[in-house]
Amino acid sequence: MSSWPLLSLIIFVPWVGALLLALFGRNLGARSRRALGFGFSCSTLALTILVLMSFDPAAVGYQFVEHHAWITALDVHYHLGLDGLGLLPVMLTGIVSPLCLLASSRIERGAHTFGALFLLLQGAALGVFLALDFFHWFLFWELSLVPAFFLIKLWGGPGAGRAAYQFVIYTLAGGAFLLLGFAALYVATGTLDFAELTRLAATGELSPKVAALGGIWPKAVFLGVFLGLAVKVPLFPFHTWLPSAYAEAPTGVSMFLTGVMSKMGVYGFLRILWPLFPEQLHAAAPCLLGLALGGVVLGAFAAMKQTDLKRMVAYSSINHLSYCLLALFAVASVTQPDAAVAASALSGTLLQMFNHGLSAAALFACVGILEARSGGRRGLVDFGGVRTVAPLFAAFCGVAMFSSLGLPGLNGFVGEFLIFVGVFGLAPWAAAVACLGLLATALFLLTFWQRVFHGPVGAGVASFRDLNRVEFLTLLPLVILMFVLGVLPQLVIALFNPLVTAWAANLP
């Protein structure tokens, strides 16, 4: 098996599917068209399981490496590799993507184009998690925007056009800064390879080279890369594109945006910014801690004010992703932090990434189910008593909600707990302030639950049916994983713990 270019397959098999759908989709029946898209989307999970069978968590470096010269003039290589950090979002993509397609199975208009674009998006996102050379990493990074743009604009809600433009332009602007930063880095070092750059940074050769650019460049390089990633996560206050993009996108795409795309930014922080610019990150950390706290607290409080359920869940995503960055910035803010505390914070970040993908995707799927039943309504006060007429749906949505608010026994708790352990040990005041976010999260999610599911059966709700088979199959895997990972987090932690331990032991 090892002779197969598994990682390339992971990236490009969805693209093959996209091509097939684009070419022949029009002539296929609805059923076979759906099966084709779903099958190619599932390839990621199948290939990831193959990878997992021979993945060695104890080996800290990259595995399954594919390294070929590509553009020799620019010293660009086709370089793929996988470690614990990359494995997690790849697994997440494998799990979430097919479910997004299931949640989109109601889409009739231009269904084959939708499927093709979605598979294109899936492959691009996987490319971001697997590419180790900036050149094609950035290609994947920007390429992912194109299908996302059309998916939002063409299949989204009434405000989708504006939301899609805002999303793409904002992210592209961030991307331009990122490109600029790396261009300067290339000038300084002559390489775009992440592994090589990381090695240079670790041995201390990188910062004199960047400093040799002179002027404002050393700062500008950091700032450029930082901005590109911060917009993508998004870090507060660069998040204003997110609520409308998530809210206007069709359900399946919202699930993908929050479940997978939002992880690209966090992944970038961990893969690029933190290892390459430790000193700059350390210097900026106090300020960045404040921004992350802003996301945690203001994100949660802004969610309380939303009357559109999708926007509410979108704001909760801002809150949850800010926890990831809070932990990372807390680690960066302290010189030579205690290895155990730093390991908690970093494990928490990785776990939170994974868990948020599951619970946020499930919540978006639930809002989508409400929309499908009510003819597109999704206001906080549009429902009431749904639990009476659809108890199974209520139970699944309840599990997702409690997972999202960090109830112990479900997956969300472990990540948040580890983040709080780490942040408390590194910046106690930040942990205390972040508690406000936990409280506000509970408040708005329980308000959501109370207004929609409890109380007397609302007007128009009485005719709601409980979950149909497709909806059941969309939510079931997520709900099962929430329970399993809540009780046995070791299943995921084992995949990245040696890597995190190595990180924590070698902190500057």
Next chain:
Amino acid sequence: MNLSVQHLWVIPALPLLAAVIGALTPRRGRTLAAGAAIAAMVGAFVVSCLALHTALVDPAAKLVHNFAWFDLGSGVLRLGWLLDPLTAFMCVMVTFVGSLIFIFSLGYMKADANFKQFFCFLSLFAAAMLGLLVANSLLLLFICWELVGLASYLLIGFWFHKPSAAAAAKKAFITTRIGDLGLLLGLLWLYNSTGSLLFFDGGAGVLETAALGSLAGQITVGGLAVSTAIGLLIFCGAIGKSGQFPLHVWLPDAMEGPTPVSALIHAATMVAAGVFLIARVYPLMSADQALTEVPLHALTVVAFIGAITALMGACIAVAQNDIKRVLAFSTVSQLGYMMLALGVGSWVAAIFHLLTHAFFKALLFLGAGSVIHAAHHEQDIRRLGGLRGPMRVTFATFAIGMMALSGVPFLFSGVWSKEGILHAAHGWNISHLPLIAALIAVVLTAFYMTRLVAETFFGKARSHEADHAHENSAVMTVPLVILAVCAIALGFLGTPAFPWLQARLLGETEVHGHSLLEGGGLMMLSIVLVAVGLGGGWAIYGRKPRVAENSRDPLVTAAPGLMAALSARLGFDELYAATFGRLGNGLAALAHFLDQWVWGGAVGMLARFGEFIGIVNREADENGLNGGFDIVSERIRGSGRVYSRAQTGDAHGYLRWVAMGFVIIMLVVVLGGAR
């Protein structure tokens, strides 16, 4: 037969299994769900008895079994089970009372459509509660603590179609979560200071000498010892869960749940979890006692909060008219007594009262449930009355519960456990205010309980519902009788003459009793106070029973202002709504405003600026460079122009970013190359 501590997990696992079975059975599987729940609870009771037997072999021993949960950096995060007399007694109590309440529910919930779900949630609650008791790790305890909160949320909101029940459930969850965040911070601090969350771990646990010494030895903000600060944060969790002032507001509202839930969760077990928590971490709470130069000891705060709660709860209970609310405020007050006992240094007195209270308060709530069930869900004591005749068993058992709660000597358990608390408060050398508060509460307790019994059972039926009430079936009355027997018998486990329970809790194998005459003055005083309360209650409500539903309460005639304030629960809900509620809403509005106008506005401005440059550029291009070419096509485009301008403005902006990026890169490359 002994139970090895490795197998202690069986106790919570049995009800957990029942909960899973309950969740997976279809709605019509009523017998299966209820049968599994009751069988699991009885099974857990048997195993708990074995555990108690094991724990009493050497009461001083802390039997632990620790295991790894997951890898954390180069170490592992461990959880564990703990068996000592405290755990064992609590487990036996919870499973015994729980079994009876489960059986009672068979009758009480018979007609409910969600019968099966009810037993599923009850089992989930029992599993979490028992997990909390057997935990040897503050983290595991916290996990179960939160799950208990979830079960409580689900059960308060069991009749979720009622908006009041849905709101009460949310209020309970949020209010207790405020306390829980304190507990979480305390836990984090403890973990960061000691590197462990295990209570006992062969000398390395947080409740063992080494860790306690270092925690008490460090000073933090305000001159407090670290152990004091951590202790107070942990106490925040107990304040929330045990309905202590100032977070008591959720507990009376929790009565929206079905009455068996009120009996099990909001009277006998879960609300006592806060008391259990403080008793469990007592070495930590009292680690600062030896320090003299610190400004505050953790236990002093506990004592005062307990005293305030005991007095406040008893006062408010006097003015409530809902049978369950009277009992709810009585629970608040009694939990205050337990906290007071913890604060003044006698955790065994607190646990003894916790155990006796669990039985007689469960009895009282089930009695109230029996009344409510018979009277077709009438809960207002002004509309009840005269039930003594038709409901003999309920009346007799309720009266026993009432006398146990009031502290009638010498037959009833309440008097012995309350005596221990008063005694401990008397011996406290920091202040006598808590003792005075507790003594006033003794009078009030006897008074409001007499009122409750007189209004409910004496006089004439004052409504159609009460008139047609008749005794319930055996499935409901037998648990009442068993609990009534316990409400009497349990007291003799811990009388001052033979304090067997207290000695075992303290890890002693020999029991040193003392004569009742020692400290007899305080006992005499409290007996007199009980008599005053009973007599006063009877004089006002018993001799001349209320005639009609709307006749005026004599106390309201006497002190209308005070009674109105008490009846409105002293306005805490309104106060919190006006302060914290508004603050929260204000913060939400601010966050939303910042998002809309400041962050979003800045981006919007930037975009407008880009668009403006784009337009200027385009105008210059079109008019200056190739103006003539485009005039024709411009006219054709005509009407759609405004729209297209906005759109192309954006697209131009987008291209411009890319172009700018490329230009800058080229500059960098050129400049870099030139260097």
